[in-house]
Amino acid sequence: MMNDLLHSAPSLSNTLIFFALGASLLMIVLGFVTYAILAERKVMGFMQLRSGPNKVGGRFGLLQTVADVLKLLLKEDTIPKAADRPLFIIAPVLAFAPAFMVLAVIPFSDSLRFSDIGIGLLYYIAISGISTIGILMGGWASNNKYALLGGMRSAAQMISYEVPLVMSVIGIILITGSLNLIEIVDAQKNLAFIFVQPLAFIIFLIASTAELNRTPFDLPEAESELVAGYHVEYSGFRWAFFMLTEYVYLFAMASLTTVLFLGGWHPVPFLGFIPGVVWFAIKFSLVVFIMIWFRATLPRLRADQLMSFGWKVLLPLALLNIFISAVIKEIWF
Amino acid sequence: MNGELIVFFILALVAIGSGILMLNLTKVVHMVIALVFTFLSIAGLYVMLSAEFLAFVQILIYSGAITIIMLFGIMLTRHSDRTESKIGVPRTVLVLGGIVAFFLVMFFQINDLSFGEQATVLHVDNTEKIGVELYSKFVIPFELTSVLLLVALVGAIVLAKRDDEEEAKDNE
Numbered sequence: 001m002m003n004d005l006l007h008s009a010p011s012l013s014n015t016l017i018f019f020a021l022g023a024s025l026l027m028i029v030l031g032f033v034t035y036a037i038l039a040e041r042k043v044m045g046f047m048q049l050r051s052g053p054n055k056v057g058g059r060f061g062l063l064q065t066v067a068d069v070l071k072l073l074l075k076e077d078t079i080p081k082a083a084d085r086p087l088f089i090i091a092p093v094l095a096f097a098p099a100f101m102v103l104a105v106i107p108f109s110d111s112l113r114f115s116d117i118g119i120g121l122l123y124y125i126a127i128s129g130i131s132t133i134g135i136l137m138g139g140w141a142s143n144n145k146y147a148l149l150g151g152m153r154s155a156a157q158m159i160s161y162e163v164p165l166v167m168s169v170i171g172i173i174l175i176t177g178s179l180n181l182i183e184i185v186d187a188q189k190n191l192a193f194i195f196v197q198p199l200a201f202i203i204f205l206i207a208s209t210a211e212l213n214r215t216p217f218d219l220p221e222a223e224s225e226l227v228a229g230y231h232v233e234y235s236g237f238r239w240a241f242f243m244l245t246e247y248v249y250l251f252a253m254a255s256l257t258t259v260l261f262l263g264g265w266h267p268v269p270f271l272g273f274i275p276g277v278v279w280f281a282i283k284f285s286l287v288v289f290i291m292i293w294f295r296a297t298l299p300r301l302r303a304d305q306l307m308s309f310g311w312k313v314l315l316p317l318a319l320l321n322i323f324i325s326a327v328i329k330e331i332w333f
Numbered sequence: 334m335n336g337e338l339i340v341f342f343i344l345a346l347v348a349i350g351s352g353i354l355m356l357n358l359t360k361v362v363h364m365v366i367a368l369v370f371t372f373l374s375i376a377g378l379y380v381m382l383s384a385e386f387l388a389f390v391q392i393l394i395y396s397g398a399i400t401i402i403m404l405f406g407i408m409l410t411r412h413s414d415r416t417e418s419k420i421g422v423p424r425t426v427l428v429l430g431g432i433v434a435f436f437l438v439m440f441f442q443i444n445d446l447s448f449g450e451q452a453t454v455l456h457v458d459n460t461e462k463i464g465v466e467l468y469s470k471f472v473i474p475f476e477l478t479s480v481l482l483l484v485a486l487v488g489a490i491v492l493a494k495r496d497d498e499e500e501a502k503d504n505e
Binding site for chain 1 (some may be wrong): 360362363366368373379385386388390392393396397398400401404405458459460461497
């Protein structure tokens with residue numbers, strides 16, 4: 001159904017249908033964010049021998065995040081007097097909008113996808129870069145030295161780790177011969193790229209953790225040094241928007257990892273009777289779990305270690321991976 | 334009036350509007366943000382011309398990388414800098430006259446301009462076609478560009494390194 005819709009002529013009713021589909025995707029993502037936050041707290045709790053939220057909404061704290069969000073929405077919305085008002089207001093929007101826009105190119109299953117453009121991967125990488133400006137703006141507009149430091153760190157980190165992230169994916173593009181994410185998934189029908197490109201997978205996983213500003217790379221919001229980082233001065237729903245950006249990017253990055261390395265909606269051999277969306281969800285949840293696992297087990301890096309690791313270790317490895325992929329492509333494919 | 338025209342007008346308006354804002358705002362950081370919006374709407378115009386590859390490379394390079402480098406430069410130096418305009422009346426009138434003349438020339442030229450037959454299959458595999466063209470017809474310019482970039486990269490490293498050494502000597 002969705003494929004017919006994508007190839008049909010544009011009209012007013014189509015616009016409305018796409019709007020409704022986009023809105024429903026947003027609702028699904030918001031539901032994911034609600035329970036991803038709960039899952040993160042629960043999993044981290046169990047890993048650290050405590051039980052996590054368990055009061056609101058039954059034994060498993062199922063309504064904890066809902067209550068938290070309600071509290072955030074009811075909080076007073078403060079804008080500091082010394083802040084740069086227009087930029088302070090526009091920054092959370094500029095950070096969040098790209099986070100949701102990148103989801104447009106992710107193919108969730110054979111029939112459930114919102115676009116079919118030839119440069120899907122490039123679109124993802126290009127659009128996600130705009131968020132950095134939003135974060136940097138938020139840090140600058142707050143007119144607070146901790147916020148500015150956090151914003152600068154965030155921008156430096158996101159730029160440095162975008163390079164190995166993109167470089168690690170080039171091997172896949174070489175083998176598939178396409179930037180279209182749907183064609184990349186189809187190329188993994190028999191063998192997922194995690195087995196063809198193991199080095200690229202490791203680089204991608206590390207670089208994506210850094211892109212998401214998560215532990216061990218959460219220097220932009222290192223609470224022991226910077227109070228809270230780029231969003232110190234934010235409160236209420238503006239702060240919620242920055243948090244939302246972070247978790248929507250988690251959703252997008254886990255989806256992208258699934259699509260690029262874990263074979264997307266394709267099933268494991270002999271289990272083809274389970275529908276593709278379920279396979280996607282299983283692989284996706286696995287990636288999210290690994291991200292939470294990282295957060296619960298690894299200590300934070302120092303700023304200079306972070307930079308030298310990105311430029312001196314990950315980048316050369318990614319270049320090596322491109323070279324190896326080119327050789328493999330020449331010999332086997 | 335079809336949808337394409339509406340989108341074109343919105344994008345053109347945003348591009349020109351933020352261009353004007355960039356020139357008229359006083360705070361440096363605000364100017365950079367206006368510049369980002371200009372780049373984004375120009376990318377939107379590229380998408381309308383079926384040049385998605387160019388559009389997203391534009392976003393990646395200009396709004397993603399170059400503006401952030403600019404912001405870095407600004408924030409590491411004087412990030413609360415302002416500009417005061419000190420332009421006299423005669424100069425304004427002169428510039429206005431120039432703009433009107435330019436507009437008239439462009440308007441009359443574009444009015445009877447004909448591009449011949451309009452291409453209809455531009456959107457089919459255009460990224461692949463760009464790649465094929467780049468590596469078959471334009472190999473030598475492409476290689477020269479890569480050498481230029483390599484020289485710039487090595488130059489940047491040499492410059493950064495020299496600073497370090499001098500500091501080390503100063504400290505001794």
